Amino acid sequence: MTDAVVDGKLEAVKQATKYVKETENVAEKYSAMTVSKNSDMNMNVGELQSAAFTAVPTLKPIKKIQFANAEDKQEFQKYPTKVGRRSLSRSISQSSTDSYSSAASYSDSSDDETSPRDKAQANSKGSSDFCVKNVKQAEFGRREIEIAEQDMSALISLRKRAQAEKPLAGAKIVGCTHITAQTAVLIETLVALGAQCRWTACNIYSTQNEVAAALAETGVPVFAWKGESEDDFWWCIDRCVNKEGWQANMILDDGGDLTHWVYKKYPSVFKKAQGIVEESVTGVHRLYQLSKAGKLCVPAMNVNDSVTKQKFDNLYCCRESILDGLKRTTDVMFGGKQVVVCGYGEVGKGCCSALKAMGAIVCITEIDPICALQGCMDGFRVVKLNEVIRQMDIVITCTGNKNVVTRDQLDRIKNGCIVCNMGHSNTEIDVASLRSPELTWERVRSQVDHVIWPDGKRVILLAEGRLLNLSCSTVPTFVLSITATTQALALIELFNAPEGRYKQDVYLLPKKMDEYVASLHMPNFDAHLTELSDEQAKYMGLNKNGPFKPNYYRY
Numbered sequence: 379m380t381d382a383v384v385d386g387k388l389e390a391v392k393q394a395t396k397y398v399k400e401t402e403n404v405a406e407k408y409s410a411m412t413v414s415k416n417s418d419m420n421m422n423v424g425e426l427q428s429a430a431f432t433a434v435p436t437l438k439p440i441k442k443i444q445f446a447n448a449e450d451k452q453e454f455q456k457y458p459t460k461v462g463r464r465s466l467s468r469s470i471s472q473s474s475t476d477s478y479s480s481a482a483s484y485s486d487s488s489d490d491e492t493s494p495r496d497k498a499q500a501n502s503k504g505s506s507d508f509c510v511k512n513v514k515q516a517e518f519g520r521r522e523i524e525i526a527e528q529d530m531s532a533l534i535s536l537r538k539r540a541q542a543e544k545p546l547a548g549a550k551i552v553g554c555t556h557i558t559a560q561t562a563v564l565i566e567t568l569v570a571l572g573a574q575c576r577w578t579a580c581n582i583y584s585t586q587n588e589v590a591a592a593l594a595e596t597g598v599p600v601f602a603w604k605g606e607s608e609d610d611f612w613w614c615i616d617r618c619v620n621k622e623g624w625q626a627n628m629i630l631d632d633g634g635d636l637t638h639w640v641y642k643k644y645p646s647v648f649k650k651a652q653g654i655v656e657e658s659v660t661g662v663h664r665l666y667q668l669s670k671a672g673k674l675c676v677p678a679m680n681v682n683d684s685v686t687k688q689k690f691d692n693l694y695c696c697r698e699s700i701l702d703g704l705k706r707t708t709d710v711m712f713g714g715k716q717v718v719v720c721g722y723g724e725v726g727k728g729c730c731s732a733l734k735a736m737g738a739i740v741c742i743t744e745i746d747p748i749c750a751l752q753g754c755m756d757g758f759r760v761v762k763l764n765e766v767i768r769q770m771d772i773v774i775t776c777t778g779n780k781n782v783v784t785r786d787q788l789d790r791i792k793n794g795c796i797v798c799n800m801g802h803s804n805t806e807i808d809v810a811s812l813r814s815p816e817l818t819w820e821r822v823r824s825q826v827d828h829v830i831w832p833d834g835k836r837v838i839l840l841a842e843g844r845l846l847n848l849s850c851s852t853v854p855t856f857v858l859s860i861t862a863t864t865q866a867l868a869l870i871e872l873f874n875a876p877e878g879r880y881k882q883d884v885y886l887l888p889k890k891m892d893e894y895v896a897s898l899h900m901p902n903f904d905a906h907l908t909e910l911s912d913e914q915a916k917y918m919g920l921n922k923n924g925p926f927k928p929n930y931y932r933y
Contacts, residue, residue, distance in 0.1 A: 494603050495610065501595045508594035509617065511587040511603040519559075519592030523566075526559035530859035532898035536866060537567040545870045547572030552619055552626035554636035555657075556584040556848050557602045560858035562593055567866055569598065573628075578618040580632040580802075582606040583825060583841055583849035615639045619647070628869055629654045633802050634661035641673075648675035653872030653880070655865055657681040658802040659723075659778035665884050677880035679868040684887040685933050686860050686895045688724050695857040696728035696800060699847035700774070701736065706851045707826045707840050708796055710772070713737035718763065718770050721777035722749040725800055729774055730758055741766060763787060772796045774846075775806035785811035788829075791837055798840040800847065809843040825850045856902070863895045889925040 499513045500506045555561050557579045579585045579602035593600045601614035627650050631637050640647050656662050662682045668674040717733050719726050720743045733740050741759040744750035750760045767787045775782045778801050785808050799806045812829050820828040825841045841849035915922045
């Protein structure tokens, strides 16, 4: 040990000893004064306190920072102080104001209530072909994207493998999805593979503003911000599609709103379009309706019903994100709560599994006897919503249908019940009927409303009936890597398919591609597949490299 270190330690001991002696002196003075006070009741309490604390070392006064002008002060206040950072954890718990993981956004008070549509913004390259909340937040968004990339190694691997070949060179992709850090990794992968992209949001509450800003900064035309109005939503879709001198030849959709808008306003786009890729139950349902009516003009790939999307995004993702969304918005404790989950598909299965594990008493509603029987075998009671609605503490919809929870049922629901939706669209809960004169809406925190009945009953409605997990919390990046890789491969397949391979119909992702997506994610778990011998492959009638299951196989 050096002399300097020894001297430093001795000095520290001296200071500590000095402080202990001063504290003892304070105690003695206080004790003496207390005795004196007992004998002389006229002693001034202020004098007692002053004398008692005279020996306590005082802190030096903190000098206030002086600003040359108001602009410097405003710029300084954009960034959180140490105290501000300590308070962020609670503010994040209370509301997802701008995004889900970037603390910087919560402390940024520079944004006013001006609509992004009324702002003149340009990125560092001078381009203004975008509309986001605040392009200056791009740096924070870039950090979000970098974090997401770390858990999306399969998509990054696909990007590196195919980047030299540019399989999407010439593709002009218009996309309408949730705009999150994970989606940004997909968009930048498509650009790296040669595509030109224009993007908008499929949900008015799920956009991460910093991520949208980061994409705009890199030159991707993005039209989205968190908290859009219905009018803003359709305006953004229109701006995304309607670009002079640019016409999309591929569509990536989530929910079918973009496809619907193009059919309604710009049907000429389909004359050059080579395909549609859709990833949601709602959107796929719309595509099958178009196909049945003979109005589907281009081939469409149903990504939603691919095995990798169904099992991983719908089941495993919702199993984790349902708890996250409910906790962040309501701080609810699940143990002993009565919960009804409407729909026992893959999303419903994930929700039920998670809630049951947390001690909730879960029952389900179903129209499909096969799904209902699965629920029974998994230990859940299958009920009709009308029969149990009065007893429920939490009501969750995940069917993809409309009016699953009606106004009549909401009228009979118990005080304090939490009502939310895990399906794509906001049609599952009859929210429109709640916007009536006799009911009062009270905003509690971001994405949390009290709907108050005349008798004082309060129902807690989350995200105004929109998708809970992406509106109020977030979803696991690894799961979204699986979905994003599936989407990228579907786009590559449709864009490069020889003429005649796909007709004007809805197709499932080829089984071989499903298996390839899964194989790309195996290294994350250090998992090693067993290989078939030639004799085994011949016995089973399989190719050693797959596909290993027929299309009709149910995983």
